[in-house]
Amino acid sequence: MSTRQIPTAWGNASALFAGAALIVVLGCGDDTGIGKRYSVTGKVTFKGAPLEKGRIDFIPTDLENGRPATGTIQDxxxxxxxxxxxxGALPGDYKVTISALNVDNTAVEKTIMEQGGGGRQHEIAMATQKGKSLVPSKYSLADTSGLTATVEERSNSFTFDLEEF
Incomplete structure (x- = not known):
């Protein structure tokens, strides 16, 4: 005598739940396709004092396999x-750039207000470009900064001491 099971609503729901759980478990993790990133933190000083504000960029030396990483410098x-x-950043070797502008926020705000509160991007960019660099301009280009870093498969910390030239 053979027994035949007739699917029930609960049986279908259980199968559906099990399938969904399997998809979630297999699909969890980094689905970006760019690889595992590792924490990168650090300090930037200029003439021995912490750089008040700025931007730091890590540009991979292997552009085919790497991805750039960026950060805001605050105090x-x-x-x-x-x-x-x-x-963080992908493991690998990087050229590092640092830029910092002292922007006249009054000029930027004036440009925004003249445009009815929104401002056009290129006009705001022009007002921002009139800012004075807080560090020598050589640090803003990968080929002239002289700054490098190697991100390893662990938490990373770097200190960049910038000098006046």
């Missing part, structure tokens, strides 16, 4: 981002 401290805030 000399930075944390890098590749894709999501603070996610």
């Amino acid at each position: 000399g401290i930075f944390r890098l981002t590749t894709l999501t805030p603070g996610d």
Whole structure:
């Protein structure tokens, strides 16, 4: 005598739940396809004092396999981002650039207000470009900064001491 099971709503729901759970388990993790990133934090000083504000960029020396990472410098401290805030950088060798502008916020705000509160991007950019660099311009280019870093498969911390030239 053979027994035949007739699917029930609960049986179908259980199978559906098990399938969904399997997809979630197999699909969890980094689905970006760019690889595991590692924490990168650090300090930037200029003439021995913490750099008040600025931007730091890590540009991979292997552009085919690497991805750039960037961070905001605030009171000399930075944390890098590749894709999501603070996610770090891919392991590898990087050229490092640092830029910092002292922007006349009054001029930027005036440009925004003249445009009815929104401002056109290129006009705001022009007002921003009139800012004075807080560090020598050589640090803003990968080929002239002289700054390098190697991100390893662990938490990384770097200190960059910038000098006047």
